[in-house]
Amino acid sequence: MSGAQQAASWPDAAGRYGEFGGRYVAETLMAPLLELERGFASAMADPAFMEEVRRYLREHVGRPTTLTVAENLTRHLGGATIVLKREDLCHTGAHKINNTLGQCLLARRMGKRRIIAETGAGQHGVATATAAALLGFPCRVFMGRLDCERQAINVLRMKVLGAEVVPVDSGSRTLKDAINEAMRTWAAEVDDTFYCFGSAAGPHPYPWIVRTFQSVIGEEARAQCLERFGRLPEQVVACVGGGSNAIGLFHAFVPDAGVGLVGVEAGGHGIASLQHAATISAGSVGVLHGSRSYVLQDAWGQIQEAHSISAGLDYPGVGPEHAWLASTGRASYVSVDDEEALEAFHLVARTEGILTALETAHAFAHAIRLAPTLPKEALVLVGSSGRGDKDLNTIAARMEREA
Amino acid sequence: MSEHINRMDSMFQRVQSCQERALVTFLSAGDPTPAATLPLLIALAEGGADLIELGVPFSDPVADGPVIQRASQRALAAGATLGTTLEAVRAFRAAGFETPLILFGYLNPFLAYGVERLVDDAAAAGVDGFLVVDLPLEEGASWRAAASARGLHTILLVSPTTSAERAAEIGAAASGFLYYVALKGVTGSQVADFDTVGQAASAVRAASKAPVCVGFGVRTPADARALARYVEGVVVGSALVEAVEAEGEGATETVRRVVSGLKEALRDV
Known part of the structure; x- marks a missing residue:
């Protein structure tokens, strides 16, 4: 096999x-x-x-969700074309x-x-x-x-x-x-x-x-890419806390060896600060909540608290399929810290008119790093997993502090 | 299996030969401080406990009710680890106590220590077995092999939700004793009717190659007595942990008295 x-x-x-x-x-x-x-x-x-x-x-969630070409963001970054799978348009505002x-x-x-x-x-x-x-x-x-x-x-x-x-x-x-x-x-x-x-x-x-119920995200996105562009994306990027939106987006692409899969974990105050939720990037193998996977733990196997500005990524474990995709090299996992996610949040709002969730902003932040390094013909598919209205209090507190 | 006779096996033979039932007692290691554990272990032994389950504190004790959760948190806050737990067992044995003792805990701290290293160090410290709450039959084969190679038992559990077929499979793999969980839910919950529990435990006992002890929700001598005719032993945990919660390091006298009262109810069965 x-x-x-x-x-x-x-x-x-x-x-x-x-x-x-x-x-x-x-x-x-x-x-x-x-x-x-x-x-x-x-x-x-x-x-x-x-x-x-x-x-x-179809009738209650509004599927299929649309595929959006982020033309302004793409032009702003001057590299690969950024394409969004719009789970933020689902009923209730996320995948x-x-x-x-x-x-x-x-x-x-x-x-x-x-x-x-x-x-x-x-x-x-x-x-x-x-x-x-x-x-x-x-x-x-x-x-x-x-x-x-x-x-x-x-x-x-x-x-x-x-x-x-x-x-x-x-x-x-x-x-x-x-x-x-x-x-x-x-x-x-x-x-x-x-x-x-x-x-x-x-x-x-x-x-x-x-994964089964979320894999509709990647199945739709894959078909939409083929229909719209006649080809598959070079890179697929999604944020990872426990990992449901990422595994849902990745699953249909796993057999497509030419498609890079990148999970973006929450770097919090930075990996070195030990206040983060970058379980795969900086954790170790253990057992939490019934599953063997990567976890954040101390030397005695006590589970450590995670930290992220986005509450949805603030989890000291990660789904076992992500651990496996990481260990085989089929997907890679990177981290984005709170500040970089916030910058991405604001850039996406101003260029595309999308108030993205702070979780999703981590995926955008990596796409923003990636796009300028790739040729214009390349496609970067970003899992736009949720909308950010829920995060406005956090954003307001930040803006007040910085004002 | 080593030639060493496990303390637990000799204990069950002894209590059965004199019409008693085994009193299994639980306390959380390191609660309220690592230094308190040795005097509390001695109080359990002197009070008449036949077997001690020493809880290894864990940050996420998902099978435990609020009483044992709080004990775990107190212990961790006071700096307790699997290392300090093994140290307390070594000191207990060095003080001359031969009460059988198992480590009761969750898998992750054991994995972090390393299973091979743990079975070596536990056997050397004077531990007689393990009960790993979140290691069900299917996931535990390599663990059981490693423990058994050092003469250590791995205690398996059967719950009210376990099917008869599954209970028979678990009974066939039982080692040391089989722990029958008296209720659905977590430690320290209320048991409605001990006769119903006892009858269910009897059915499990018929399919088990090891003695059966019942725990979760057993609090008083009357509770223990009500179960005594159905099984080889009863487990009391939250009621003892509550004494430590109330009295801290000074709980040794209360623990000794409570244990003694419970053991009295398990004689002349």
């Missing part, structure tokens, strides 16, 4: 991507994870289910809804009656609350107390959508602790509760499920 074919067929039966992935969970969670794996495999084999997912994506609608439809097919989810910045929480409202599920979202304070508008959005937001006071009171608490709750309520996991991380089968 060629590397590319193998890539398309991962994970294996044990939920592994090479040496990464797996299912490192307490015994109480094994039965629900095995049930979920069976339920998902059965749904994938059912053409009616997949058609239903496609219908919801997260692709996955939450898929998982909530799966929950309905599996006969579950309640939805729980974790959220960091609140984007996955809002997308889950949206899908749950649409499909008639009661929904509880676990969110670190600190994140609730930092992202008050998203807490309000979830509440308006009918979800209960549960502030989490354990640990560092951020995303990783929200995941811990959601897993604890799931263990206690496994019979009728579906855990809608938001990232391409966690125990098998979640990385597989999330």
Whole structure:
């Protein structure tokens, strides 16, 4: 089997991507994870289910999302043509809804009656609350107390959508602790509760499920590039926290050996400061939240807190498929720090009229580095994963400080 | 497997031969400080604990309820590590105590230490086995082989969600004892009915080649007594950790008294 074919067929039966992935969970969670794996495999084999997912994506999310040639930004940089896959135009403002609608439809097919989810910045929480409202599920979202304070508008959005937001006071009171608490709750309520996991991380089968529901991004983008330009991009660039939008964009391109894949991690205050979320670039192999992958940890294996100006990248782990793509060299991973992401945020706003999410700004920042080094004929495809209205408070605080 | 007779195996033989049940006790290493661990281990042993689960603190204890989460955080804040935990075990053995002891923890700190190095150092320190919460049957084959090569048991768990077929597979691989989790959810939660739990544990026991102990939600001598006729042992954790939370380093007398009361309930079964 060629590397590319193998890539398309991962994970294996044990939920592994090479040496990464797996299912490192307490015994109480094994039965629900095995049930979920069976339920998902059965749904994938059912053409009616997949058609239903496609219908919801068409009618409720607004898919396919458009491909935008960033003409002004391209001219400004004077190199490769920058092309954007516009997930920021999805209903709720980011790619997260692709996955939450898929998982909530799966929950309905599996006969579950309640939805729980974790959220960091609140984007996955809002997308889950949206899908749950649409499909008639009661929904509880676990969110670190600190994140609730930092992202008050998203807490309000979830509440308006009918979800209960549960502030989490354990640990560092951020995303990783929200995941811990959601897993604890799931263990206690496994019979009728579906855990809608938001990232391409966690125990098998979640990385597989999330990639499957997000891979529509890359499938559309690949076809749109061929239709519009008659060829594939030279480079595909996406930001990586847990890695759901990046794996969704990359997956269709993995067999295309001529297409470079670049994941952009959050460099925070800089790798040297140790205050960052650059898990692949600066972390080491470990086990967190049920999966073997790269993690930020100290010498004794304690998980360290991540830092990024973008709450959505602020996670000390990363999806196992990214770890595998990095270890085989099929994708490369770089980091962009807070300042460079902010510069990109402003440049994209002024040149293209797009208020991009701070997460997405990391991908733009790398594309801005890359484009001038490439010939004009080259295409750089950027995953425009979300819109930035949610980040205006952060931006306002910065502008005030600098004024 | 080494020739060394594991302390745990001799203990289960002894309690069974005298109509007792094993009292398995949990405390978090390094809580509230690394220096407090040795006196607390001695209090457990002198109170009559038959087996000690010593929790290795972890930043993300996903299977634990609030009581043990807080213990883990206190320990980490006080500088506890797997290194200080092994040091406490060495000191406990050097003080002459032979109560069987296992390290109870999450996989990542063990991986960071290195599995081969850990089984060597743990065996040398006087550890008798491991319970790795997030290492289910499927993921643990190489771990179990490494531990067993040093004469150390790897304790497996069965939960109320485990299917009968799976429980039989786990029972066939059981080593030391099989830990039956009394409830869905996390440590320290409420158990509704100990007879129902005991009957479920009996079914698991029928398919296990190792003794069965029940834990999660067992707090009082009455709880322990209610389970005693169904299984070989009971595990008490959060109730003891609460004493340490309340009294800090001075909790040794309370721990000794609570353990003694629990053990009394497990005699003449």
